[in-house]
Amino acid sequence: MVIRTVVWGENVHDQENPVVQQVYPDTLHGTIAAGLNEDAGIEATTATLQEPEHGLTEARLAETDVLLWWGHAAHGDVDDAVAARVAEAVWSGMGLIVLHSGHFAKVFLRLMGTACNLTWREAGERERLWITSPNHPIVAGLPNAFELEQEEMYGEPFGVPEPLETVFVSWFQGGEVFRSGLTYRRGAGNIFYFRPGHETYPTYHDANVKTVLKNAVHWANNPQARRTGVTDAPNVPADKAPEPLEVRGPRLHKDGEAGYR
Numbered sequence: 272m273v274i275r276t277v278v279w280g281e282n283v284h285d286q287e288n289p290v291v292q293q294v295y296p297d298t299l300h301g302t303i304a305a306g307l308n309e310d311a312g313i314e315a316t317t318a319t320l321q322e323p324e325h326g327l328t329e330a331r332l333a334e335t336d337v338l339l340w341w342g343h344a345a346h347g348d349v350d351d352a353v354a355a356r357v358a359e360a361v362w363s364g365m366g367l368i369v370l371h372s373g374h375f376a377k378v379f380l381r382l383m384g385t386a387c388n389l390t391w392r393e394a395g396e397r398e399r400l401w402i403t404s405p406n407h408p409i410v411a412g413l414p415n416a417f418e419l420e421q422e423e424m425y426g427e428p429f430g431v432p433e434p435l436e437t438v439f440v441s442w443f444q445g446g447e448v449f450r451s452g453l454t455y456r457r458g459a460g461n462i463f464y465f466r467p468g469h470e471t472y473p474t475y476h477d478a479n480v481k482t483v484l485k486n487a488v489h490w491a492n493n494p495q496a497r498r499t500g501v502t503d504a505p506n507v508p509a510d511k512a513p514e515p516l517e518v519r520g521p522r523l524h525k526d527g528e529a530g531y532r
């Protein structure tokens with residue numbers, strides 16, 4: 272079974288900025304998807320902010336195994352209802368890979384529950400990514416460390432919850448460090464945050480980066496059937512309790528009541 276993968280791009284600088292267009296003539300999301308499609312086990316398509324419901328309808332998400340998210344300039348234009356829908360898809364088992372400036376995407380903020388802030392600098396400096404989790408499936412086929420000659424700097428402290436695993440730590444030419452590859456589990460969904468990918472640099476053409484993303488899609492994919500009703504909060508009345516139970520004391524709720532939200 273191929274992994275049905277959608278690369279979501281906000282598609283703003285891809286359309287407006289000549290530098291970005293020169294580096295990514297096929298758009299960022301188009302380039303990332305093409306890299307993933309080199310893997311016979313992955314079938315990657317794209318969706319963009321400008322499509323109805325940002326290309327992420329209930330039906331599309333239901334048939335998406337792994338979603339990649341690239342956003343930067345237009346996080347605020349993402350509809351709250353779509354962000355909530357994507358988060359719910361993750362809770363139900365869809366994999367999510369959040370790229371670079373997606374740390375401030377509504378979807379990521381919602382799933383992390385923290386500020387997700389960091390320090391940054393756009394100086395075209397060298398980034399060296401060190402593997403901190405050898406033998407992790409996401410680093411299969413990679414050397415112990417690899418470099419990107421030009422990248423934007425992101426520095427610690429990174430305002431995210433403590434991750435499940437730290438897969439990469441980056442060092443930057445200017446001296447800062449950053450936890451640049453982090454895994455999380457939210458509900459039934461696997462999440463990977465991967466730092467590199469500033470749009471004026473050729474990061475997504477880099478062979479090591481392409482390997483990371485292919486590996487990450489395989490890692491994030493949850494082959495189990497998608498869970499349903501992941502936000503349900505059903506009442507279990509006393510007469511349905513697993514053991515015999517006598518109702519005692521005062522009660523706030525009436526029988527059959529839906530409960531507060």
Ligand code: ZN
Binds near residue numbers: 423468
């Ligand atoms: Zn950037």
